[in-house]
Amino acid sequence: MSTEAVGDAGLYDYSDRPPRLPDPVDASNASLDIPLDQRMAMYEMQQVLRQFEKRAYDLFMQNLVKGTSHLSLGMEAVATGFASAMQPDDYTFATYRGHAHTLARGAPLGPVMAELLGRENGILKGKGGSMHLTSVEHNMMGSYAIIGAHLCIANGAAWSAQMRGTDQVAVAFFGDGTTNIGAFHEAINFAVVWNLPVIFVCENNLYMEYTPIDLVTAVPHPAADRAAAYGLESIIVDGNDPDAVFIEASRAFDKARSGNGPSLVEAVTYRHGGHSRADPGKYRPAGEVEAWLDRDPIPMYHSRLLELGVPEGDLATIQKDVATRVDEATDFAKAGAPPGGEHLFTDMWADGGSAWRN
Amino acid sequence: MAELSYRDAVAFGIAQEMRRDPTLVMLGEDIAGAGGVFKTTVGLVEEFGPDRIRDTPISEQAILGAAMGAAMTGTPVIAEIMFSDFLAVCFDILANEIAKSRYMTGGQMTMPLVVRTANGGGSRFGAQHSQSVENWCMMIPGLKVVAPSTPVDMIGLMAAAVRDPDPVVMFEHKSLMAGKAEIPDGEILDELGKAAVVREGTDCTIAALALMVPRALEAAERLAADGISAEVVDVRSLVPLDTQTLLSSTEKTGRFFTVEENPRLCGWGAELASIIADEAFWNLDGPVVRITTPHIPLPSAEALEDMAIPSVDRIHTTIRDAMG
Numbered sequence: 001m002s003t004e005a006v007g008d009a010g011l012y013d014y015s016d017r018p019p020r021l022p023d024p025v026d027a028s029n030a031s032l033d034i035p036l037d038q039r040m041a042m043y044e045m046q047q048v049l050r051q052f053e054k055r056a057y058d059l060f061m062q063n064l065v066k067g068t069s070h071l072s073l074g075m076e077a078v079a080t081g082f083a084s085a086m087q088p089d090d091y092t093f094a095t096y097r098g099h100a101h102t103l104a105r106g107a108p109l110g111p112v113m114a115e116l117l118g119r120e121n122g123i124l125k126g127k128g129g130s131m132h133l134t135s136v137e138h139n140m141m142g143s144y145a146i147i148g149a150h151l152c153i154a155n156g157a158a159w160s161a162q163m164r165g166t167d168q169v170a171v172a173f174f175g176d177g178t179t180n181i182g183a184f185h186e187a188i189n190f191a192v193v194w195n196l197p198v199i200f201v202c203e204n205n206l207y208m209e210y211t212p213i214d215l216v217t218a219v220p221h222p223a224a225d226r227a228a229a230y231g232l233e234s235i236i237v238d239g240n241d242p243d244a245v246f247i248e249a250s251r252a253f254d255k256a257r258s259g260n261g262p263s264l265v266e267a268v269t270y271r272h273g274g275h276s277r278a279d280p281g282k283y284r285p286a287g288e289v290e291a292w293l294d295r296d297p298i299p300m301y302h303s304r305l306l307e308l309g310v311p312e313g314d315l316a317t318i319q320k321d322v323a324t325r326v327d328e329a330t331d332f333a334k335a336g337a338p339p340g341g342e343h344l345f346t347d348m349w350a351d352g353g354s355a356w357r358n
Numbered sequence: 359m360a361e362l363s364y365r366d367a368v369a370f371g372i373a374q375e376m377r378r379d380p381t382l383v384m385l386g387e388d389i390a391g392a393g394g395v396f397k398t399t400v401g402l403v404e405e406f407g408p409d410r411i412r413d414t415p416i417s418e419q420a421i422l423g424a425a426m427g428a429a430m431t432g433t434p435v436i437a438e439i440m441f442s443d444f445l446a447v448c449f450d451i452l453a454n455e456i457a458k459s460r461y462m463t464g465g466q467m468t469m470p471l472v473v474r475t476a477n478g479g480g481s482r483f484g485a486q487h488s489q490s491v492e493n494w495c496m497m498i499p500g501l502k503v504v505a506p507s508t509p510v511d512m513i514g515l516m517a518a519a520v521r522d523p524d525p526v527v528m529f530e531h532k533s534l535m536a537g538k539a540e541i542p543d544g545e546i547l548d549e550l551g552k553a554a555v556v557r558e559g560t561d562c563t564i565a566a567l568a569l570m571v572p573r574a575l576e577a578a579e580r581l582a583a584d585g586i587s588a589e590v591v592d593v594r595s596l597v598p599l600d601t602q603t604l605l606s607s608t609e610k611t612g613r614f615f616t617v618e619e620n621p622r623l624c625g626w627g628a629e630l631a632s633i634i635a636d637e638a639f640w641n642l643d644g645p646v647v648r649i650t651t652p653h654i655p656l657p658s659a660e661a662l663e664d665m666a667i668p669s670v671d672r673i674h675t676t677i678r679d680a681m682g
Contacts, residue, residue, distance in 0.1 A: 091431065125464035134459075136466040141430065142459060149455050152420045156427020156435075163383060163409070163433050170427070183419045183450075190420035194412075347465035348500055350523035354461075356499075357599040357633075358551065 014215075019288030020206050022240065022270065022295040029243045030304050042080050042242045043305060043315065046298050047322040049076040049100040052109060055326050056099065056116055060277050064334070065116045069130040072100035074240075074272035077297035078203050079104040081245025081267075082171060085253055091141050091157045091170040093150040096131035097203075098143030101173055107135035109325055110332030119336025126339040127347065141170075148183030150174070151200060155191050158198035158256075169256040171199045177208030179222040188230045188264060197256035199249070200264045203239060205271040210283060223266035232264050239267030240297040243304075270295070359543060365535040367509035368398035368474070371516030372436060374545065376406050379434065382520065385412045385421055386438025386474075395440055396476050396535060418448035422473065426456050429471040429525075436520065442477040442491045442529060449494075456525045457500030472519045473527045477505065478569055478619055479651075479667050480533030484658035488532075490619035490651070492567065493626045495527045496596040502550055503596040505529040507571035509539040511594060514548025522550060531568040551598030555607065559589035562613035562681060565604055565630055567593045570617040570668060577617075577673035586681050596626050604630060605638050612643035615677055617668050622653040647680050649673055 053071045083104035094101035115122030131145040144150035154172035161168035202223035219225035224234040237248040252263035270292035274281035348354035390413045393400035403411040425437035459467045479488040495503045506512040519526035566574035571592045578588040608614045614634045616627030631646045649668045
């Protein structure tokens, strides 16, 4: 659901509204029971997501990425906290804002970057693009660009896990806007009735594309306030704190794996940029973006790790190593050829082809 | 040999496949305890249990979404959408997700699922429970589409659909449910993408589907009395489409007619007519003629519905007049 409408605020101007400011960092999260090596891994993952998205943005500006893209800049802690709590065989389902969720499952940077550039060495051979990133090998089961559908699809993966007798859990990530479409409500009711091992994660970044979510939603918390309707606990977590997300995610995974069914988690976060590449996000109230930039999850986590005694040099090394990996991914992507015409007619059917007649 | 109705053949075909593959599951509204609103799933929950034959809420998106998610993670599925009209409710999942995911992901996903649905008119249910919507599915790249007209075809095509690794939409015609036929012993397995010449003839070819097949056959009897030898082809599978059977029949007869229950515009016969015009033009002795439901919503009153859907009379007189 890409909106490539206007280049500046224009009709979509909500800048006179009072800004929605973030809650302050909960300093006590520093003492949550999370091993330091786990925290270091989460720092690195956030660095990967951040630096990759920044590079993707630069490549759009150079017109090397066509079409559209929806970046997760500012929202890295949600993907990081959840992916870090997953087992390797758990399933991820994401929306068109899916770069971070794909990388967080371990999909290789180069082929993902090449996909954004529409190259033959892309992870989808150039046939899906930014909005459909998938890596079945990493149990990242797709990025879905029609709002709501993948919550229903995640149910099926959870059902399949149940039928096969595994303890896999399916996780569907979606935006606040998704909570107002029918499929959201169908999916959650269905998951509860079938007691499925599935976790629904609302990344509430406060904007439904160009519109403040509170203007189009009957309740203040678009996901958490709906939970009671399905007999679920109302869960709100600081989506800009990977430690808080990790703990909440772990609780939801434990619930699902112990046969106690689905969870609905609302992670409150913020999109640093606009909805998609065409949107500079100028409609937002003065002071709001700045306040959320001050709550940027990555510098916050950097400070927390320093407080926990991690040497600054260790963090700098991680940053530098990630920068090298992103550079290498960029080189890999740029070196890819445009897909050849032979790819046009492959992969529709399981036999590899697309024949519809004899 | 046993005699089975088309209705019973549905459950028979599903049961054959569920015995063969213990991982196959089915979901839908009222399919378990109630045995389906058309009684096409009677006895299945008793044999296979409530874990494999599962009732759902009235949530068509949730139903097809669950089918897709299960299929792509290694659990083959049959999903029932009670009336084909309701495909409109979950068309996103069918047309945008199920149909496209394999291609969009560069072949990463496999989708072994069957969507079964009751299609077609004749039940006086009105415009939202009577449509023939096989053309909705035919036009979506990535879906296979079958519509059996006999109990034996139902079983064989059900087996072929379940064993196919790609998504297949199976249209079960509401007005064919009571029809009976002898069923051969042993496993019945057919093939997708094969039309059947169900009556041989030399003067014209009539391509028909589902309920229109018995009507075309009866019209062919009347045409014979008029001295016109009509060949009737049961198209059976819209995707893949058996164009070779249609082309070779037309090359023999020199005339081509379609009998379609879907409304006129972009009905499945339009594609067939186009193929015949492109590839059998020099064999044609006269225009290609499509006999369809008019381009209107289906009315409910018996008298009006019967006027709308191609009848034996209309098929007979249209072809007789066209053949001069």
